[in-house]
Structures are given as structure tokens and as C-alpha cells.
Amino acid sequence: MTMSEDEPASPATASPDVLRELLLAVAGGDAEAFPRLYDSTSARVFGLVLRVLRDRAQSEEVTQEVYLEVFRQASGFDPSRGSALAWILTMAHRRAVDRVRASQSQSDRDVAYESRSTVELFDPTSETALDGIEARHVRGALSQLSDRQSEAIRLAYLDGLTQSQVAKHLDIPLGTAKTRIRDGLLALRRIMSAEYTRKEEG
Amino acid sequence: MSETGASLRDHGHENLESLVAAYALDALDPSESAEVEAHLATCPECRELADSLRETTVDLSQGLESTPPAALRDRILEAVSADQDAHETPEEPRLPRRPRRRTVLAGGFALAASALVATGLVVARPWRSQEDKDIDEVLAADDAREYTTTWRSARITAVRSPSLGSAVLKVEDLPAVTAGKDYQAWSKMSDGPVSAGLLRPDDDGNARTLLSAGSAEGAAISLEPAGGSEQPTTVLVALDFS
Incomplete structure (x- = not known):
């Protein structure tokens, strides 16, 4: 471990431009770029994975898989399609969700795939050690949505449920769950792009 | 304009567009997700929507930051540097001028063989090494040409040698399949797909199989009921x- 870097750049200070350049440098084979990219993004990646999996050991494994994938696939990053952070977190989220669903199917080997949508490993609304983080988090992006939309999106994205599982969990029709998820995310996109525009102008 | 044609097409597009948000949240099951991905490949409008919604998901994990242990950083940097040594120049032009040395994917031959068994062809054990030799021969052929794409975390490579009349399908980092499902490989022939057996990735999500179809126009991987x-x-x- 490098002592000179014991204060890694926090994601708040690593601008999208810096991350993009780092990821492009990794794609270009720059050996020094990868540790810097890791230091600037790992708290975001690990935080997201940990929230989805709620298991430190598994989250460490998945985080390692994610960064190996980031390294291997870096040349597939297309800056015209989105930010480096979105690209990395997309990989992280998919892997975390794949892991959640694989362990669901393992712990439930005998239940047919189609009928396992009721399986849940935890109650996302229960009190957990993550409550502090959760409370802080909820004040962020999701707090700007209606409670129903925010709940549906949290179950899908942060608990890794499919939209059918969200419907089952909330005991609402599938169509309603789909609508809340879609409208919620579209609303969030509007809110966020308005914020970015405001920042750019200000 | 043709009412029926337009409304049918729009209906399909709208259906899929309505799934893009759930897709961006990874909240679809694998078959729906595959449908959306197929649509995104041909619909720039939906692809743009998907990209912008992916961007929005970044905000959903803001505030959840958690610094991973320093030991993990060491492990990851070590793994990456080992990986770098194993794949010297992965971004070289794909047209091979000389046979390239390739990392043999551990367990690949066993997987290819089990794929044949699973599709009903009884394969005696010694055949495994023959299939593995055939695969290596294709990979090393002077006229071997690579076609690469990705699906989710996986990198999918087909290597085809016109002179050998044969092709190999390799996958790396394929996500574990859910219970009751299998991945299956296909050769795309002019008159339709021909099975190349099940793809059973190892713990690292790696597998390779022989497509052995000289006249194939392409290759595909599908999600199937087990078997x-x-x-x-x-x-x-x-x-x-x-």
C-alpha cells in the first residue's frame, strides 16, 4: 500500500473530466492511471455494492471483479455516451445485482425460476446498521421524488429487485410498479438535469 | 402510410421504450433485458434514453460512499497487474499476421465437451482433448479473424478460420446463469441457427466452444431453459x- 496516497481523492473532488481522462488513460495502457482511477472511484463503487449486497466479504469480491472488468474493458468506454463514473457504476451495479440474484437462485435451487420472484433475502425496510448511511442518502436525490416513486426506485436499484419483485414486495400490480419506476427515474433525470444546468449557469 | 405497419412498429418501440428505465436500473429479468438490448442495438433514440438514464442512476448512490479496506486496494492492483502481464497487447489490430499466443482458458475443453453431451451427443472422454486441439488450431490459424462484442459484463469473441472451415466462440466474464436456465451457443447459417451446444462458464465466467461451421455467417448466444x-x-x- 502506498503511504503517499493515504488520502485518496474523494469522488466529490474528482471532476467528471478528470475521471474521463483517467479512464481513457487506462484504456491507452497508462500503468499509472489505474491506481488513480481506483482511488477516485472506489468509495462510490464499494458503497453501492455494499448497499446492494449488505455483506462486506461479498462486496469486496464483487468490487475486485468490477475493477478487473474496468481494466479489461476500458477500451470499450465511449465518452460521447456518458460519464466515466456512470460507466463504472453500471458495471458495479450489474455485478452486484447478478450476485444477489445468483445467491437467491442458489438458496432456492428447487424453486422454478419464474416463481422465485417472491424470494427476498432481507426486508429492505427493516432496521439495519446501514440506517445512518441510508438516512443521509435519502436526503439526496431520492428525496426529491414522491414517496411512492422513491420507494419503488430504491427497491429496484438499491435492493436489486426486479420490477416484478418490486410489485410483489409492495403488493401492487406489476403495471403500477413499472409506472412508478419509469416515471420516478424520468422525473429524477429532469430534476438532476435542471440542477446541472443551474450549476453551469451559476 | 400503412396504418397497420406503423402502429405495429410503434407499439413494439413503445413497449420497449417503457422498459428502458427499468433496464437502466437493472430491474429486468434476463429475457426482458436481452429484448431491450436487442432493441437498443437498432434504435438510437432508445439508446440515448438508456445512456441518459444510466447517468441519472449515478445520483442514486450518492451519499452511500464507503471506503474499501486498504488490503482490497492491494489485491486489486496486484490482480490488474497480473492481468496486464497475461494479455500483453489486447488492443492490437484484430487481423493476425502471425499466430498469436493466447492464454488457454482453464477448463475450456471440458466445457466444450460437456456442451456436446448436454445436447445429446455422447462424447467419449478422449474427444475432449481433440476438441481442445481443434480449438487451438482455429485460434492459431494464419487466416484466423476475430469478431468481438460484449454483453453485460461479458466479452464475447468469435475466431473464424475460413481455411479450416471452422470457428471458435469464446466468452469471458459471463454472469452466472440463474437456476433452471442455460446459455447455448449457435452458428448462424443461411437457413437458420444451428446449435453448438450449451455454454457452461467456469467460476470466472469463461468458456469456449467449437462452432465447426465453415459456412456460418455468424454466431450467437441465447438463454434457454436448462438443457x-x-x-x-x-x-x-x-x-x-x-
């Missing part, structure tokens, strides 16, 4: 040899 199907059910990813 595979006669015809592909849900094509996850397809490659064209052109």
Missing part, C-alpha cells in the same frame, strides 16, 4: 462474420 433448446428462445448476443 438447451432446438431453436434459440432468447438471443442475448449475436456476432456477424462480416
